[in-house]
Every structure is written in structure tokens, then in C-alpha cells.
Amino acid sequence: MESNKSTGVIESSPRRVWVMRWGHRPSRDARLTTHVALVARALGASGIFVTDIVDRGLEHVVNETVENWGGSFKIETGVPWKKVVENWKGSGGITVHLTMYGENIAEGDVLKRIKDTEKDVLLIVGCQKVPPDFFSKEVSDFNVAIGNQPHSECAAVAIFLDRFFEGRPLRSVQQGGQIKIIPQRRGKRVARRNMENRSVGDRSSQASKPMNWTTI
Numbered sequence: 001m002e003s004n005k006s007t008g009v010i011e012s013s014p015r016r017v018w019v020m021r022w023g024h025r026p027s028r029d030a031r032l033t034t035h036v037a038l039v040a041r042a043l044g045a046s047g048i049f050v051t052d053i054v055d056r057g058l059e060h061v062v063n064e065t066v067e068n069w070g071g072s073f074k075i076e077t078g079v080p081w082k083k084v085v086e087n088w089k090g091s092g093g094i095t096v097h098l099t100m101y102g103e104n105i106a107e108g109d110v111l112k113r114i115k116d117t118e119k120d121v122l123l124i125v126g127c128q129k130v131p132p133d134f135f136s137k138e139v140s141d142f143n144v145a146i147g148n149q150p151h152s153e154c155a156a157v158a159i160f161l162d163r164f165f166e167g168r169p170l171r172s173v174q175q176g177g178q179i180k181i182i183p184q185r186r187g188k189r190v191a192r193r194n195m196e197n198r199s200v201g202d203r204s205s206q207a208s209k210p211m212n213w214t215t216i
């Protein structure tokens, strides 16, 4: 599913997970919300809604990461959370609220029930204490605990996505981007995408075309 910019409306395509981060305060939560977004991206989510408040700085950091490291992860900030939920459900998706009070992911069958719906998932995480509404069936189809102990939204998102996608995004090949890591037993090896040098006077081409990688 793809999100329609600034409305949260989702349009049909293969099953996806988006994160909805509620309660973000740009001055206090910049680092943690950035980490939630980066974790979501690295572990297979398609995008993140940071609701109710526009944060261009956060959008910039996340978009820059996508430009450098590839993929098609999206960020939208400032959409009211009720609208995001309404649009998501209205487009046929389900909502999963991550909360330590919910059904324990490691016990029972909550993950199986979520997967069995075969629907796109909006993964809701708080920042501050969430409104009581979030536990209701009008907002959350499932309330899921990543263990019933308090910890972090980053850890909760990471563990849910890892179990949901069964580790596949950790293995997948990088799509696009300008930089990639060549894994090493020790030390660091990084490659940068080359740009083709066009001959002087070649006016037929507008821009340089990405070609291959050079280790830097």
C-alpha cells in the first residue's frame, strides 16, 4: 500500500506495515523518534506517520537516510492520529497497538491472528502515556505486548517487525541508495555508487546515470 501524502490515505498494493508514532514532541523526542523511524525502515516497514505535529527536521533526516542507504521508506508528519487510523481502517488495513498491557507476543496466538488477517498493518506506538482510546477496538484491532514489562518503543517496534517478517529484511539486498556496507569480519568497508562521466558536448542526456560501486 502507498500513503497519499498528508492525508494518510492508503492505496492498494502488496501487504505492508506502517508505524504510527503518537505523542512526538520535537524538542524532547527528536532522537528517539528518529530511532523509531530508522528501526522501522531497517526492519521492513514501508513508512512512518509521526502524528499531530509537523517536524520538517525529522522528515529531512529520514529522507536523507533513504537517499543514502536506499529503499522506499516514507515519512509523513503532522497528520492527526484519528485521521490516520480512520483512513487506514477505511482502506482495509488493521491496527496493532504495541503496549506492555496487551496480549504477550511470546504467549498465545496473537501474532498468528494478526498474520492470518492478511491485511496491511498500522503499528501504533506511543511516546508519552497514550490516550485510553488507544486500547479500544475502535482504534486498535490488537493490543500486543512485547513482553509485559516496560521498555522502549524502539525495541517494541524492532521485535514486532522481526517476528512479523521472520527476519527477512535483515537479509535482503539493498535497493538503490548511494552508499552500502560490505560486511567484514573486522574493520569497515564501505562502497559508494559511481556516477557515469558523460563526454563534453553530449547534450542528449540531462543527468549523470548511476553505474556501479567503488569501495571508499
Ligand code: SAM
Binding pocket: 098, 099, 100, 101, 124, 125, 126, 127, 128, 129, 130, 144, 145, 146, 147, 148, 149, 150, 151, 152, 153, 154, 156
Ligand atoms: N510511560 C508511558 C506509559 O505509561 O504508557 C509509556 C512510555 S513507553 C517508553 C513508550 C511506548 O513504548 C509505549 O507507548 C509502547 O508503545 C512502547 N512499549 C514500551 N514497552 C512495551 C512493551 N513491553 N510492549 C509493547 N510496547 C511497549
